[in-house]
Amino acid sequence: MVSYRLAAGGLVNRGNALSFTFDGKIYRGLQGDTLASALLANGELLVGRSFKYHRPRGIVTAGSAEPNALVTIGAGARSEPNTRATVAELYDGLAAASQNRWPSLAFDIGAVNSLLSPFLSAGFYYKTFMWPAAFWEKVYEPLIRRAAGLGRLVTEADPDRYEKAWAHCDLLVIGSGPAGLMAALAAGRAGARVILVDEGFRLGGSLLSDSAVVGGLKAADFAGQVLAELATLSNVTLMARTTVFGWYDDMVFGAVEKVQKHVAHPTPDLPVERLWRIVAKRAILAAGAEERPLVFGGNDRPGVMTAGAARTYLNRYGVAVGQRVAIFTNGGSGYGLARDLTDSGVEVTALIDARRESADIAPESVRLIRGGAVTSTRGTRALKSIIADRSGFEEEIACDALAMSGGWSPVVHLMCQRGARPVWSEERQAFLAPDVGAAFVAAGSAAGLDRLSACLRDGADKATVLARDLGFAAYETEIPDVAGDYDPAFAPLWYVPGSKGKAFVDFQNDVTVADLGLSQREAYSHVEMTKRYTTGGMATDQGKLGNVNTIGIVAGMRGVSPAEIGTTTFRPFYTPVSFGAMAGTARGEHSRPVRRSPLHGWAARNGAVFVEAGLWYRSSWFPREGEKTWREAVDREVRTVRASAGLCDVSTLGKIEIFGLGAAEFLNRVYSNAFLKLPVGKARYGLMLREDGIVYDDGTTSRLSENHYVLTTTTAYATDVMAHLEFAAQALWPHLDVRFASSSDQWAQMSIAGPKARIILQRVVEDDLSDAAFPFLSAREVMLKGGLAARLFRISFSGELAYELAVPAGYGEAVADAIMEAGYEEGICAYGVEALNVLRIEKGHVTHNELDGRTTADDVGLGRMMAMQKPDFIGKHLSTRFGLTAADRLQMVGLKPVEADAEIKAGAHLLKENAKPSMVNDQGFVSSACYSPTLNSFIALAMLKSGRERYGEKIVVWDALRGSEVLAEVCPPVFVDPDNKNLHV
């Protein structure tokens, strides 16, 4: 046992012991512990194996920058890999496992990689695994992935819930340490809406680890006092366990709240994590500063950690990181730790200060070595001793822990995520936050300040300025006196000369000083190149601990200032965010909204098989007993419609109510065909073009009264056409008196088609439906028997006598049921979109299969719909371009296989007989195909070069994808009732 729990002290609840396991072994910790502090309290130094060399690694930090102590927490579908033990809140029943070791953490076969390290230097896999190329995917990559790894992903579905939420505030304070607390207090007292967030499970930040006395209270108690006041302010929201991971445009911040990551059995009534988007008028970054490790030989041995971490374990968790602790520092941090350890009765074997002189005072009992350095460490799985060098004299000092401090780097990530780069300060020997404007400022040690009192004042002052800026009357906040803090100022020491053995810069990715040197020699010297060549800063910790040292060392190698090297690019996320949190509730069938037709229940009762169509679920066919394939059902539905009648749900078509004196003129301009003279009570088929002359959408528009029209769109283009019309009305012709709104959801609309449609419908409709009273293309309000007002349109997509009946959505199912009952004797059937598709192909009607964004009206045989005599309509002016009128354009034709049972599939290409398949020989393609039970043959619609001149020609339907070649005859695209006799019966 090396590290251990002290008899007293810390912010842990000694009355509440928690049981947890690590690699199956049972341990006890205390409420208030992290997994890391609990492991240290149990003397467990070894927590992981490094990524590349599988070196034994211990805990280095006490926070979110931790590179080594990555563990898998939880079991089964709930297991979460790569969790930092240093921020994982301990709970009763927590089960953690180490990673990247086999067969066990203590004895790891992969450690043999250490012996191969000459071959595993920076860029090794670019050099080693180059040839043959085919080996990469099959051999090298799996091999590397097995050897070098992090935790394993689980493949089971995540059983937990996640949520997303928005929050709004005047001031967002990021970090609840001294600066953040005072900022929240100043702005909160002024009445501003404040949100204070901190990634820790207990608010207070560094005050929780500090031995200083603030306002006569222990630092942690002072934090508690401020938090108690903040909790009484209704305008202040406190959010613990919440990490702000990103700063986005317009002062929107992304944050993730761990709601139930600290419980063994999450309740399903709460999410485990909640993703926040916080809209802040102003924000203060009070994220503190990160202590830099020192770079010397063997600086990765378990037992070596930052001085600040050792201090946190001591003061916050009551854990001594060793029985004999050595300290290696280049500034005041080491002295602060030496004092705290001594005060707690922990032996400090030596305090080695890299500086020859400093004003810092070591405790009397501690041996101080000025101008010294640690050049290497000893011990197999744990630290046994260090080699200290002083002016060339080496001395071995026995110790079981080494605390190091290489100075401080303000945590400025968030302020650098929108393009601004941190600014190097020679004075502070650190990168400081860039100026990103007055709305978002850094405060406290995040702003480069070092003394506790200065941080307290800075937070209060900056919040006061921001609150006043927003119009709040903010008064000066009294700053408490501070006693017993230390001066964390330091002198730069990027690398310890004379180091022996590997000196790590990036612990997680096993990047050493030698790797950095190699990258400079091999010309990967730009900092972004160095990063990618060495992988320094590319691990899950994104170089929080190592990057500044990397820059300092590279600067030293090149003899320039770190300012000249600069930093790599900062991007969200500050710490890893789970996919679950980002998805929120949008998982599986909740990935996007579902739209249900008002006839959904009717279709379901009639046995519909549903198909997703955009957001809709549409009934695609209605199988009956004994029908073994979908084709059998569809064939029957088509035959029934042609012979008797069928009912199809067409509610999903877009419907737009259009009003105004300018409505007719508006329609005349958005459709290619004429609309000015459409009589009241009539429907007309309309074709819309894009401004480039290509067909956009089609549908019918009916004039219900003098200045009231209802326009229909295809299902797929309903939302687009609505926006298109709005653009035309608002941005193109704002002077036209036309107003419209979607009524798509108001109506349940059903198509009743077939020779018996009228007889059946007349049993339900009061109005006379005879051909004389209600001829083809009639459109008007009718009364159903029983007194329900409805809209009836005599239009046909199938080519049969057909009506579309629209009733208020809530009555849809009842009316559809009534029509089915009315048509029982005639054998009416429900038919779905598959049969609808067959019916329209037989009739040669187009859908977006043909109107695919490349076709003109003439291409699809609708050239007559181009009313070129109109002065203007959308698409008119570019429709006559050379390319759109060329003689060899693809034109819509019909195809019939020479052998009726030969199947043609959509997507197949067309070739002249005996022509080799090639781009040059391509004659066109099949746009729609089906089996026609009416013709007892497969049929198709196709786009064919100069197609209308080629009726009668035999053509090869070539489908390499599905391996078929069918000989077909080119024919007119209307297979059924070409003279439209059925429409007018």
Next chain:
Amino acid sequence: MTLSFAHRHVLEDHIVGFETKPNPHHLAVARRPTILSVLSHAGFEAGVKAALQALEGVSVRICGPAEWLAVSHSVGPEALLRLVRAIEGVSAFDHSDGRVLMQITGPNVRKILSKCLAVDIDRDRFPIGASASMQIAHVAGNLARTGEDAFEIIVPRSYAGTLFEEVKEMGREFALTAAFSPE
């Protein structure tokens, strides 16, 4: 042949079983409110808005400039349509079947809604009587504040099931119950 057609609310598939006693957080779905879409022609906007607001038993919801929903629990659609069409410069149509109205109430209602929408509904910024069209649980709907802790959501019928389930899910934290409003 005389027919009578039963009217069916789209959420009947979602609200099943016996009516539960409402909890403090409750989602009440109106069975058959009258909802009209009202459009003003250019130049009449202010007059139309004022005339709509003067109608008795009618609550006016803002959809956008010159577009409103007129909501009533006491006036039927035909009667309201007659009243509204009498206003100069108006076009209107019955949207009662195309829109679903639900009221959500409870002390933490804003917390539930903050999980469904991005708009700041703090009392100073979205006071009682305010209404606007916005994205609610990924659906384009209309939100109105009807009380300190009461809001009404109006969404297109085809999306109502999705929205209802999503709001209920977001209300689990506060034991949100849901039922049709008593007639």
Next chain:
Amino acid sequence: MASLITCPHCGVRPKEEFSIRGDAVPVRPAPNAGAEAWYAYVYVRDNPKGRIEEHWHHTAGCRRWLVVERDNVTHTVFSVRDAADVAKARSGEVA
């Protein structure tokens, strides 16, 4: 892009409520304008770096088309106006 757009009718809204059509600078030519003018209107676009004007549709809000003037480098939004007002102003009428 921007995270938030201040709609002149609805106030501050998340970008998810909008859909973007593209450049708002080209003006639809008169019906009798020549082929060159129509070609330029439909196909020719500048691709400036910096301040641009775009048509945004407040799809999930008021359903108005807006002209958003913004910087495609800094993402600063300078102004958001109703497209009908902009169109009227362009045609010489005071909006």
